[in-house]
Amino acid sequence: MLDNMPRGTICIEDIEIGMSRHLWKDVTDRDIELFSEVSTDRNPVHLDETYAQETIFGGRIAHGMLTAGLISAVIGEQLPGHGTIYMGQTLKFLGPVRPGDRVRAEVTVTAIDLPRRRVELATKCVVDGKVVLQGEATVLAPSAKLD
Template sequence: MLDNFPRGTICIEDIEMGMMRYVRKVVTDDDIQKFAEVSTDHNPVHMDDDYAQDTIFQGRIAHGMLTAGLVSAVIGEQLPGHGTIYMSQNLKFLAPVRPGDLVTAEVEVTGIEIGKRRVQLDCRCIVDGKKVLIGEAMVMAPSRKFD
């Protein structure tokens, strides 16, 4: 991963509207292979060059949930970070991610309910300036009151 913010925790008391964090990662063949093993999703559009060449993608693509996992990494490691609990996530996949693509996963605060420790986040993944994934997440942020 490249150009990432420090990992850690931002407590609900310190979260502000518009706050944003991101990670950048080149998706590799090894990443796709490992994701297939862990998820048991060996769809040939991800694994087989010859098969994938004859699909609408005209080549192999990364699993959509591998890309979405980068959003999870930002949420769990940076914003809000360690101790965050996922409540919901919606995603829309706009374009494929291919082996070798540099993906920037961004998360931005769009809503805060301090009393319930809830944070609404706009989520997106970008390759070459183009959004490949968009969505929203609702999470429960850590609080200093519960340390």
């Protein structure tokens, strides 16, 4: 990873609409192999170049949920950050991520429900200027106030 934003926590009281955070990740063969092992998703489109050459992608691609996991990393590490609880996520996969691609995962605050500590986020992943994944997330943000 490189050019990543600082990690930590932004409490609900300090979150503002339009606030955004991101990270960069170079997707490696090892990342794909590890994700396959952990998820038990051993679809050959991810692991077998000969097989993948015959698919609509013309070569191996990363798991879509590996890419989506980068959004989770931004949410859990940066915005809102540590202590955040995922409540929901929609995802639309718009293009493949290939081994060697540099992915920018980004979240932007679109709505805040302060009394319920809910934050709505626009989410996306971009490779070479092209959006490859987009969606929306709902999270429960940490609070500076004791409950």
